[in-house]
């Protein structure tokens with residue numbers, strides 16, 4: 001019989017792509033799944049779930065922003081032989097009362113098989129692949145986080161921790177707060193970005209800045225949600241789990257810049273650029 005495979009959800013996304021690449025490099029058999037992945041998987045289409053789970057015994061479990069991890073999928077996975085989940089959750093999940101990801105954590109804890117929960121801080125890649133990219137290109141970012149410091153983390157370090165949890169013993173039942181090596185305020189991170197790229201991004205970080213750009217019915221709720229997020233100090237998870245130090249924000253920015261990020265001319269845009277504010281009460 002063929003070796004069991006590892007199913008990677010979100011395999012075209014920031015973390016899943018890197019998890020799949022690392023697993024393949026380690027000689028594992030990987031099923032790269034998403035709506036546009038090698039294996040078609042759609043959270044909204046249950047008919048795609050069984051094929052994705054065929055011959056799989058471990059799952060990198062992520063749901064994209066706003067979508068829940070469907071309980072029926074987890075139950076079906078276990079019924080079809082999955083023995084380990086590595087779940088992508090988020091740092092601040094408790095403080096921000098992120099019910100979507102709290103429910104996902106409960107699901108894997110109660111699934112009756114092995115599990116590890118990853119709670120990463122802000123992804124560095126938000127700035128070049130994700131929802132902050134349009135703001136960088138527009139030269140202005142509005143987020144009501146003031147000078148709070150966040151331990152921005154490289155998605156490749158998250159992937160390295162995920163791969164360890166998927167392939168090694170000793171990570172079951174762990175909740176890993178995955179961070180970069182230092183905590184930076186948004187103004188500091190944007191200053192480092194500017195030093196690397198020459199692109200200045202104005203940060204407007206007060207609740208009133210946010211109210212000025214947000215629909216009134218959403219502003220207060222979202223300001224409260226962001227307010228619950230404290231300073232995110234770095235942890236030693238990446239070093240402890242992978243044996244090497246995490247990438248700094250500056251090194252991430254330099255690598256992204258060298259790979260061609262942020263070369264477009266300045267563009268007009270909203271606070272998060274093309275992403276509607278209504279979609280973003282969390283990172």
Ligand SMILES: NC(=O)c1ccc[n+]([C@@H]2O[C@H](COP(=O)([O-])OP(=O)(O)OC[C@H]3O[C@@H](n4cnc5c(N)ncnc54)[C@H](OP(=O)(O)O)[C@@H]3O)[C@@H](O)[C@H]2O)c1
Nearest residue numbers: 010011012013014015034035036042043064065090122123
């Ligand atoms: N950004 C942050 O700073 C941060 C921090 C902590 C936690 N998180 C959490 O990380 C998760 C996002 O992870 P990520 O950044 O790796 O992903 P991502 O880059 O946002 O990509 C989303 C992935 O989900 C897939 N997808 C979208 N809709 C789908 C659907 N209906 N069915 C199946 N697959 C679908 C996409 O592929 P297709 O388009 O091919 O389907 C893509 O592979 C979110 O849950 C977020 O809350 C984010």
